[in-house]
Amino acid sequence: MKQTIPIVENILSANDKVAAENRARLEAAGVFAVNLMASPGAGKTSLILATLAALEGRLRLGVIEGDLAGSIDADKAAAAGIPAVQINTGGECHLDAVMVRGALDSLPLDRIDLLIVENVGNLVCPAAFALGTRINLLTASIPEGDDKPYKYPGMYRGVQALVINKIDLLPYVPFNMDYFRRGVEALNPGVVTFPLSCRTGEGLPAFADWIVAQVQHGRHKNPD
Amino acid sequence: MHEMVVTESILRITLDHAARAKAVRVCAISIKLGQLSSLVDDSIRFYWELIAADTIAEKAELRFERVPARALCLDCAAEFALAKDSFTCPSCKSERFKITAGEEMTVESIEVEAP
Numbered sequence: 412m413k414q415t416i417p418i419v420e421n422i423l424s425a426n427d428k429v430a431a432e433n434r435a436r437l438e439a440a441g442v443f444a445v446n447l448m449a450s451p452g453a454g455k456t457s458l459i460l461a462t463l464a465a466l467e468g469r470l471r472l473g474v475i476e477g478d479l480a481g482s483i484d485a486d487k488a489a490a491a492g493i494p495a496v497q498i499n500t501g502g503e504c505h506l507d508a509v510m511v512r513g514a515l516d517s518l519p520l521d522r523i524d525l526l527i528v529e530n531v532g533n534l535v536c537p538a539a540f541a542l543g544t545r546i547n548l549l550t551a552s553i554p555e556g557d558d559k560p561y562k563y564p565g566m567y568r569g570v571q572a573l574v575i576n577k578i579d580l581l582p583y584v585p586f587n588m589d590y591f592r593r594g595v596e597a598l599n600p601g602v603v604t605f606p607l608s609c610r611t612g613e614g615l616p617a618f619a620d621w622i623v624a625q626v627q628h629g630r631h632k633n634p635d
Numbered sequence: 636m637h638e639m640v641v642t643e644s645i646l647r648i649t650l651d652h653a654a655r656a657k658a659v660r661v662c663a664i665s666i667k668l669g670q671l672s673s674l675v676d677d678s679i680r681f682y683w684e685l686i687a688a689d690t691i692a693e694k695a696e697l698r699f700e701r702v703p704a705r706a707l708c709l710d711c712a713a714e715f716a717l718a719k720d721s722f723t724c725p726s727c728k729s730e731r732f733k734i735t736a737g738e739e740m741t742v743e744s745i746e747v748e749a750p
Binding site for chain 1: 637640641644645647652653656671672722730741742743745746748749
């Protein structure tokens with residue numbers, strides 16, 4: 412006998428469930444986690460290292476690095492003295508909540524205030540997979556071009572903050588900031604943005620101050 | 636984008652619900668995909684052939700319902716189809732809007748044979 416079973420279940424619900432567990436675990440440990448997304452080469456790792464410097468010891472940082480292969484980024488973070496775990500996705504185009512759950516086991520969560528999860532460089536897939544972080548942060552960069560919000564609306568819609576990196580290249584690259592910002596504003600009205608340059612350091616203090624405020628605002632554990 | 640993972644999830648959801656209904660065969664699966672989900676039907680079908688083999692859903696027909704992206708203008712309250720390369724309300728040219736459809740990604744129902 413044939414019968415139709417109504418389901419209406421989100422296809423990625425299994426991932427969302429693990430993401431909720433990760434989120435609860437991070438909050439219980441008093442860790443403020445950020446899902447850092449961008450295209451390859453936008454400066455995600457540079458932003459982490461520059462933020463570490465700009466924080467001047469105000470927060471204890473930890474890093475999860477997602478890459479298809481290798482440990483170059485985790486090595487850079489470790490060399491800077493940051494507890495770092497590398498996740499090799501083995502070709503998968505994004506991090507998912509299960510991968511992050513595994514990485515959390517390897518981190519000293521009780522000694523981390525701010526955990527930056529550096530996603531795989533990709534503007535399409537990572538937006539669909541919740542990891543359990545508190546906020547999604549997108550790093551755009553000037554050489555990518557000003558049309559990216561229009562081409563990757565899913566990514567631009569799903570973030571709570573936007574860094575515009577490599578502003579030191581504005582004099583050399585055709586990039587219409589008004590056009591770019593109009594696209595961002597249409598997709599994600601009022602999203603907080605930080606134009607900066609990891610290379611020159613311009614704009615980094617404002618970003619670092621904002622992140623400190625976010626962590627303090629969202630903090631559950633008492634400072635020790 | 637990541638159709639392999641998505642196809643695995645569709646299969647897991649299908650087999651879970653089929654087992655609960657004590658089904659012996661899954662005949663069809665209705666899947667709703669929004670235009671903004673960046674998922675390709677053909678790619679899901681391709682992976683389905685590989686991973687659903689030797690399950691009770693092996694021969695299931697995949698029925699895709701595509702949902703076009705729609706938006707509600709926050710200034711003039713017009714509802715409009717969202718174009719791929721323009722984020723402007725056709726009535727009042729405002730660029731402030733809320734997406735009302737097009738992000739769906741759900742298994743809607745399955746059709747099974749139960750004893």
